[in-house]
Amino acid sequence: MYHFEDTTIRECRRSPKLPNSAMNYDGIFFEEAIKGYRTLSVSGREMLAVNLEVDNINVGSVIANQTLPPRVLTINYMITNNDPEMIMFNYRWLMEYVLRENDVPIYFNDERDLIYKGRYSSTADVPGDSYSFISSFDIYCQDPRKHTRIFETDGYIGGRLPFKTRPLNMSVTIARQGPLTITDGVKTISMSGTNFKIGDVVEVDFSERWGRILVNGVNKTVLLDLTSDFENFYLHNEQIITSSNGPITIKYREVSM
Incomplete structure (x- = not known):
């Protein structure tokens, strides 16, 4: 026989204070760690297309190999603050949180039963001298699979x-x-x-x-x-x-x- 063992979270219900798509990155929800941060949307969680290597024949083709490509999660977010200097300070905090040299566990507030493994790879431009801005960053998952x-x-x-x-x-x-x-x-x-x-x-x-x-x-x-x-x-x-x-x-x- 077997049983389910949750070794990371004992409370699996969504937090009402977090957006549905809020990302937990290596144990941290950025909404809880960075003042004014809020996740707007996430792309890359949908089903992936497979790569097929085929050899053409007279009628149709023969599939020689099938592979699953890496996954890229794009996190669209907003940071707001009444002080333009503090907003850039909070952005630097975000960069310190996301930068890793190894893959880390990742899950989302509306999908807490599935874990991704990945690390920060790139960010979009961030405007300065503003009370709020919207931007995005990418998480590269060399293992594209979702794990329970x-x-x-x-x-x-x-x-x-x-x-x-x-x-x-x-x-x-x-x-x-x-x-x-x-x-x-x-x-x-x-x-x-x-x-x-x-x-x-x-x-x-x-x-x-x-x-x-x-x-x-x-x-x-x-x-x-x-x-x-x-x-x-x-x-x-x-x-x-x-x-x-x-x-x-x-x-x-x-x-x-």
Whole structure:
């Protein structure tokens, strides 16, 4: 069985003080952090078109490959202030908030159950010497998919998984001394040469790009068998994942366009 685990927000109802399209960027609603800031509209949240690579034939064509392009979110906003100097001060605060060197989690007030991952990329011109102005900035999402909040399961995978999706984390508490194998019946992650102790916590952590194996919180990726399907262990709807040595807990997110 599995259940929904919200690790970011305990209150999912919309705030009446925020615009419907207000964006939470790395844990911050700019309306709450910057005086006079207000989101006017957002574009880029709609369904994306796919890129098709085709080879023409005598009749029609043959699709050779299909890819999903990156997503760009454009945030249209307004800043107002009775003091023109303070309005530019608030704008500089906005730039400090949005500038990141890594992708951050993003969600919107009217769509709190879906998370985007992206970072600031560009801004439109901002007029000076004014009591208010309207402008926009772009958020670049190299991963264009929308992610739900975290689900936790003891092995059964259920939900929307139309794209290749890895688990966030798979954790096993060792039940008896010996090796460990995790499998979905087709793909396998194994550490057959390791004599784990009862009570050891072994985690298959996919939160980093290349993934890693943690034993009691310590990086032990070297224990992984070279024949393991570590790099192509993906989730599928109605899949059942089992452990050979102790109960397993799997955390994952559903994805959509």
